[in-house]
Amino acid sequence: MSNRINIALVGNPNSGKTSLFNVLTGLNQKVGNFPGVTVDKKTGTSTISTNMVANIIDLPGTYSLYPKRADEWVAYKVLIGEDEQVSPDMIVLVADASNLKRNLLFCSQIIDLKIPVVIALSMMDLAKQKGTQIDIAGLERELGVPIVVINPRKNKGIAPLKKAIETVAENMANTNAARDFIDTNALAPEAINTVKAMFPSVSNYGAIHYLINHENFHLTTAQQTAIEQAEIDHKFNPTKTQAEEIMQRYSRIKFIMQQTVVENDPLKKSLFTERLDDILLHRTWGYVILLVVLFFMFQSVFWLAQFPMDGIEWVFGQLGGWFANILPAGWVSDIFINGILAGLSGIMVFIPQIMILFGLITLLEDTGYMARISFLTDKLMRKVGLNGKSVMPMISGYACAVPAIMSARNIENKKERLLTIMITPLMSCSARLPVYTILIALVIPSKLYFGFLSLQGLVMMLLYVLGTVLALLVAWVMKWFIKSTERSFFILELPVYRSPRWKNMLVTMVEKAKIFVFDAGKVIMIISLLLWALSTYGPATKMKAVTNQYDALVAVQEKAREAVEMQKASAIALQNATDSSATIVAFNDKLQQYDSVITQLNKERRTALLQNSFAGSLGSFIEPVIKPLGYDWKIGIALITSFAAREVFVGTMATLYSVGDDADENSNTLRQKMGAATRADGTKVYNLATGLSLLVFYVIAMQCMSTLVIVKRETKTWKWPAIQLVYMTGLAYALSWLTYIIFSGV
Template sequence: MKAPINIALVGNPNSGKSSLFNALTGLNQKVGNFPGVTVDKKTGSARISPTLEANIIDLPGTYSLYPKSADEYVTYDVLLQPDNADRPDMVIIIADASNLKRNLLFCSQIIDLKMPVIIGLTMMDIAKKKGIEIDLAGLERELGVPVVAINPRKNKGLQPLKKNIELVAQEKFVVPAREFIENRLLAPAVIDGVKQIFPVSSDYAALHVAANHEELTFIPEARQHGLRELLKAQNFNKTKVQAEEIMQRYARIKHIMNITVVETDPLQQQLQTERIDNILLHRVWGYLILLGVLFLLFQSIFWLASYPMDLIEAGFGSLGGWLTGVLPDNNWTDLLVNGIVAGLGGIAVFIPQIAILFGLITILEDTGYMARISFLTDRLMRQVGLNGKSVMPLISGVACAVPAIMAARNIENRKERLITIMITPLMSCSARLPIYTIMIALVIPDVPVLGIFNLQGLAMMVLYLLGFVMAFLVAAVMKLFIKIKEKSYFIMELPVYRAPRWKNVGTTMIEKAKIFVTDAGKVIMVISVILWALASYGPSGKMDAVHKEYEAQIAATTDSAAIEQLNRDFSSAKLANSYAGILGHAIEPVVKPLGYDWKIGIALITSFAAREVFVGTMATLYSVGDTEDSDATLREKMAMAKWPDGRPVYTLATGLSLMIFYAFAMQCMSTLAIVKRETKSWKYPVIQFVYMTLLAYVCSWGVFHLFQ
């Protein structure tokens, strides 16, 4: 068996590169970071033939070899650096057949780097609808590299592609001796000089080293100095050379297109995509449809998830009650039932909503509508100091703020990128979903609105829209304070509309639910067990006094109803005098103006590790403090919670206040860590934590007193 070969996938954005990566690697994928940067590194393994295995590297999409963003610089670095650990043995270029002229520019540049290349032509069906016919054999002959028609979404063309990969690996195809254009004639003296100073694979690679050597971190300082001297002596004008290069490449591409491409209808028939865009991107209807899509998204999350959630919740409640009945009454049983089972219930009950949320987002991305959302919102974004590219991190923030903040690196303008990073955590991420769900179920009645909508679903949508609105308001304020002056442009290619890949949707739902259980679940379980210990034990003096007082009263009472009430009071007294109770009562004066009792105060502290810990904390505290209704659900226990004077804790005012607090508060250590890494300073995460905490406190205080 040969050692695995390295294959890099490159191509323009929306060309089908990620689809091919998924088709080749299946579930054999992993995501990390490229060394020294925060750009995602997607790698996977693929079986090419019985004797050949490949490591597939999915490089960030780029339109040409002239990088502008951090993503594009990663692709540039991997392809140019001679000793890069990720340097590929061959490159598969994914090219959109329906936009062949633009895609061939990037193809021609890669070919001139003198690396083994295969071109995979996607979107052949779209090209056919446009009336475009491509002579694949002629295109292969003109370019001098293998060309294969593929449709990775339907697993078509993968076997011919793998056969070509095997032939290239066996050196049956050689790198074309002739360059796409005469690169050497663009700057012969500079190319010769660069080759003497730094080893490169081709004349074209030497041109790129000359043009961008200051940004190429793999070139040592001593050689950087030599390059500066060379370029100064030769009076090298990179802008002029690049402009001449692009003109020559397009002239050759035009010649190739004339020979190999036939357009049966020069005017091109109007595609279904264009007809749909006339409606979905309309200046009035487009925005109404967008609101409708978001509305249906949140209605679906609440409606579809309610059935499995009820089953899971009832199942864990019954399990707790059964274990209490069959196991001996001791501390180990208490730990199992009120610590571990309660914690597991707090995790499992929200798996359906997490899975459904990510599944619906994947459908929006797969169909091509997510890109339209960016286009529609560009004008609105510019009013608050952002641009259309900012909407993708903001929408991604509905799933999780950490990858969303990393996605902001695609924004070239520094000011817009910084504002986007600072406001993204205001978007209601999936970690807030468990809190919204349980509070809405507690304080918002499950009643229809206008006969077809659900009031609880409407409340959920309002919370998510509130995140968008507050993000825009904060961005408008930050626009005034961040003094960075840079012009920005919003250029984006809109992909064609497609049917969603249901297999991909299903895989995403399973993977995201698995991540929630393994990552968030571990934190919830650890905190649940710690909280059980804090809530079950306390200072010996206080706990002994409580035991002595209530045990004496119970022993002196014969009335069963009175004994039952004394047992409830005994349980509450033990919890109030435990370490958790002492901590909660200490912070209660700070949170009481918001309508919260000491148990909610403890949950606010523990959920700083991760917002979803709130539900696990409440599950543990109410389980430890409960003796009779061990098979009751958490919602039922919270609904029965009372203040010392008998008033219910969870009123409409308290529920709304708590939801507003979690909507705006920075309750996530992971997000603060990623902001520090992206901004390379603690200044911005500190500002973010302070402004979001103050905003959450003030707004929740106002809401509580307004509805009280």
């Protein structure tokens, strides 16, 4: 039986920690939230040896054990032993060899906590480029903990790292005997001894943190009072103690680096990163390159995904027609074809675009360019009341507003953080992508300019640009109403440029597709089945009246058809059976006319039943409100269901246009059905004006209950989500109406 240990993966931001986590865990990963905190909790399992399996938790990046942001507090509480659900047996600390002095501060603090630790030294290749030479054996000797050189991007050093983990795990009982990095007991001996008498398992350095941060720990009232009394009795000064500790650590680090590290003059060698930054961060060309990158990204999303999407649509269209022909008529086959199958098609068809979008975003992050976007846009952000750190949540909003809003915690200034939260939902998230795709395909011609520029891709990019521009305008307006006296600072560490990790990109694409299918997919399926029921059933009186009306009309036509059949039979009996005289031809023409009328009446019956169903009644109720925007009652239903999740629009349309179809129409794709939809006057429902109006509405409107809930959670009040809902819905209505008016005459 294998031993199982818990390992916390820690390190400075941009140290290579996430790369190592991905290599160790592969696809055995789960993403959740830390209990009570909306900070990502990434966990996974890794086989260390034949006798050992590790549960690995990737803690948020932090520079030291003195936290400032919410994510740093999460890592801090785990390391200090104050997280009730996460208790690591060992620490794997990822340190950046190219910034060793800064990374050693955090390393030294972890060592003094007396938790078993292995240091994984990353980015040695970059250190060599800088001309830095590190004596690994000497550094290991000075620190007193094992050090393994790794390169997770190239899968190097992983086996030695696992061996070191196994060795340390087998000797964990001897950890407390390890020497201190600095003499922490000398910082406040009496106060430390008092705390250790209360908590015998805590190290000297851990006792200092109890003295500094005990108010944030899960302690009893008696324990809190005792620690506060110890501070008073022994005149413990947290600020002075912290400053003295940091000075002693850097003094020791300086000595260790003199013994084990040889550094070249930094002015002698210009790194590739610096030369590339001269171009990509240029005050003119930097913005041009940024626009080109974004343009290419959206063109790729639309162009690359088109082929697999067409294939998925065709498969589900054929399946719908096939099942309609072989299954017996009844509510069971109806719910399967028009509920379950239609809902599944609305989910699966957009997986290619979701995967491509997230793959490209991962590519930008992996190469280091995403951080440059923050730096490049800081000046623009400040003009509208934000700063460069707001760009990361906004760009993350292209994927999903929920984690994007949570990531705004990295913004220290409260006003800028609130402004970022208020405008992030205007960024076009991946949930809008299915809506954009199907509407663009309906109303925008599939044209290519210069042989490669897709008109549909250009429109897609303009929708993202529209959301971004509106976000900046709203921030500029809101900055005058949200008051704050805090000063704003923008400090950002630019990571080095690295080649992308294609495996990591693939893992991300698969994970995001799974999240879309199993999270958004569940909502879409539930809504689809609910809509099938609402669209199939209605008030008994209304539904019976429609049935009786059309039964009577069809009966009249069928009776007349039978009379013509009898007349034709008589004519054939009087003549030769093979005679193709004008009389027989006339009878055949009449029969075809009756067949056509009966088919049309049955189609009208299905439409009338749908309009009188519960769903149709709801759509008809709100139709007067949305009619000025060019929408019909079916679009009205989709707008309502989209508040559960925007991508439900497609599932809603798939259900509404499937309920009422006959067997032949079931083989058509959703785009074909929507493209053929007409109003009472015979005009197309999805013309250019309506399509563009609907696209603008979905760019702007707040149609995501999850986002509203997370805004409330982050702001601790319903005031701001209520303001978001009102201003975004009002703005969406006004601009959609304006769009419809402008393009109605085109």
